[in-house]
Amino acid sequence: MKKRESFCISLEVGIATAFITLVLVTSISLSIIISSSVKQTMREDLQKQLHNVVSVGSLLIQGDEFELLVHESQVNSPEYLAIQKKLQEIRDSSLDIRYLYTMRLTSEEKLAFIVDAEDTPGEMSLIGEEYDSPTDLLREIFANPTGSYVENTFHSDQWGTWISGYAPIFNSSGQMVAILGADMSAQKVVEYERSMLVLIFLTSAVVSIIVSLIGMQFSNRITKPLKLLEEDLNRIRRLELDTNLQLHTIFKEVRSVHSSVNNMKKGLRSFKKYVPASLVRQLIDLEKEATLAMERKELTVFFSDIADFTTISEKTPLDKLGNTMVTYLTNLTQIIHKQEGTIDKYIGDSIMAFWGAPLEVKNHALLACEAALECQQFLQDFNAEMSSRGEDVFVTRIGIHTGEILVGNIGAEDRLNYTVIGDPANVASRLEGLNKHYGTLILISEVTQAKVKDVMLTRIVDKAVVKGRNTGLVIYELVDRLDRASREVLEFSETYNQGMEHYFNHRWSLALEHFYICQSLNEADPLVQAMIERCQGLLEAASDQA
Known part of the structure; x- marks a missing residue:
């Protein structure tokens, strides 16, 4: 059963991926931290501004006059108009205050409007008009009227995004007769937060790209010499030992590996002189180790x-x-x-x-x-x-x-x-x-x-x-x-071989004729001279026997 290979990636991809991931995580984390910090600071500034408005405004309003306003028909009374005018002055003193109003707690434990700074019919809240969605903070101020309160969160409706603040209004006897409510527009803050968030992320993206490119360059400076070493090792694997790799790197460990590879190459050059290089290459290609074994082959x-x-x-x-x-x-x-x-x-x-x-x-x-x-x-x-x-x-x-x-x-x-x-x-x-x-x-x-x-x-x-x-x-x-x-050598060899054929077939005279021809072509040939002497001896022996 073939062994399953484990997942692996190149060192260059690994280093670059790790570097980019680190940069992205760092950039995103810093973006979130900076964005959250800016967002928190801006909201705190807005809350302080609203807190100051309602705190100062509640002190400018006389609470005794609220006890006289109990019916919506009193919207044109001198008392109502005087309070409305004061509310309008307070509203107009802050450009971000859109709504300014007063409310009281009724005998049925419900909140009802008293005087509204808005004087446009259809938009202003009338005396006694019930406020149907009070927040927990709004109820808290009636239960514990010890100071000014500002909501911690924004709320949005069809007219925009707002933040609300409240402060108690006391009469001359020190009793709380109403609360001053103010709705400040948070739209600019929200838009600024969005633009700031976009800016932060764009900046982070640009920085990430730049740092990533630097990281890839750094990764390349590490992996390039390693790739060259890999190529050199593959050449060594094929017993190609004559190359001399010139490696330039600032990394001590890579230099050490390069030195070790060069020393190994020197050792293998010596080793190659003692054993057949083709045999070692074959063992490497077959991924086998040399063992005691022999086979029968035609060689x-x-x-x-x-x-x-x-x-x-x-x-x-x-x-x-x-x-x-x-x-x-x-x-x-x-x-x-x-x-x-x-x-x-x-x-x-x-x-x-x-x-x-x-x-x-x-x-x-x-x-x-x-x-x-x-x-x-x-x-x-x-x-x-x-x-x-x-x-x-x-x-x-x-x-x-x-x-x-x-x-x-x-x-x-x-x-x-x-x-x-x-x-x-x-x-x-x-x-x-x-x-x-x-x-x-x-x-x-x-x-x-x-x-x-x-x-x-x-x-x-x-x-x-x-x-x-x-x-x-x-x-x-x-x-x-x-x-x-040459043609002469071919003719000489052919004549000689014909003479040898006659010799092997015991035709000594014909063989001798061919060898004499060869002798005329090359007197110094030792084989021709030897065969002439051998044929002459065989003919003499045959003649003696006859």
């Missing part, structure tokens, strides 16, 4: 060795020999890697390599032959330089064989070696050694030749019994690519 095995290397090493100073071998092995290794081969091991001056594992390649035999030809081509330039310095040249012999072989990890649990085991490896090694006997540089088996004959030019060398095998094996010399060989 092509390659062996190389320098002729008379012991003699050369005895005559050459060690430091010079070491430098020369580094150049030699480095170039041959690069050629093998370029042709998708895997270096198995270095055995002194010898190289063992194979094709077809761990990377699957269909044309592994052809790639091995390409590598062998390229190695010999490199050695021509290499030896020319060695010879110009008066140093011994390197004659490198190569053997190649294709067959089924065991390939994989062998060794102990804590120390593995990726290698091949089986007869094909032994045959390739023996073929490399047979070069000395035949005077050749590259020998391949008949199995390998069958896979490359359409591309590579080869010539039959012999049918030999390789050490460790009971059956004979036809061996071939790898000459060149068919599309690269």
Whole structure:
């Protein structure tokens, strides 16, 4: 069952989101606090203003005259008009006072209007007209007439938004005979609160946007180097270790990670030199760990060795020999890697390599032959330089064989070696050694030749019994690519191979004719000379028997 992946987001999105969220929460909180503070201050100022109006106004009105006003017909009486005029003066002294009136508590415990500052018929409240919606505060002033009162909340109706205040009116005996009520317009306060709220939120929005952009920039300064490190680590995952990441950051922790990655890269560069890089890449891609295991596969095995290397090493100073071998092995290794081969091991001056594992390649035999030809081509330039310095040249012999072989990890649990085991490896090694006997540089088996004959030019060398095998094996010399060989080389090889066909079929005279033709084309060819001598010997033996 596949493990369910937990939810995750990028670090850049996480930091930016957290920063923006923090800014928004802070901005909204500050907006609410400032708005509430401004709102509370403005309302308190309005309440104080209204409190002062009703407190002073109640003192300017004579309470004795209220006892005379009991019926609505008295609205034109001198007493009513005198009080109304005083109310109008008080109202007009404050621009925000819209309604100013007086009320009393009736014997039925109801509130009724007495004198109203409004004198427009239809709008003014008449004497005795009942007030049908008294608030708790309004009733409180009649129960406890110790001072002026102002409502804590606004109330709205069809004429607008208002706040009301009340103060007791006393007669000359000190008894409360009425209360003075005032309705002050709060519309300006409400509008100001709204505009202030809009301003605060707009300011908060602008600040949030600016701070968010700064936060995103800050987030980018953190995540950009981390993204570069991620890309570098992905390259390391693919064992691409030659890049040198230049990272500029002010953050100490990121610098520390960068330093650790560079140190890891150095270690892996060294590690890569000891194991096949393609094998490690394959294990990484498959998300597997190396274990003791081998499998049977058809591979092509390659062996190389320098002729008379012991003699050369005895005559050459060690430091010079070491430098020369580094150049030699480095170039041959690069050629093998370029042709998708895997270096198995270095055995002194010898190289063992194979094709077809761990990377699957269909044309592994052809790639091995390409590598062998390229190695010999490199050695021509290499030896020319060695010879110009008066140093011994390197004659490198190569053997190649294709067959089924065991390939994989062998060794102990804590120390593995990726290698091949089986007869094909032994045959390739023996073929490399047979070069000395035949005077050749590259020998391949008949199995390998069958896979490359359409591309590579080869010539039959012999049918030999390789050490460790009971059956004979036809061996071939790898000459060149068919599309690269000259016409003379093609004709020479064709004539030679025809001679070998006659030889294998015991037609010694015909074989000898072909070899004489080859000798005329290339007198120095060691195989031609060897086959001439062999055919002459067989003809002489046949003549003696006859």
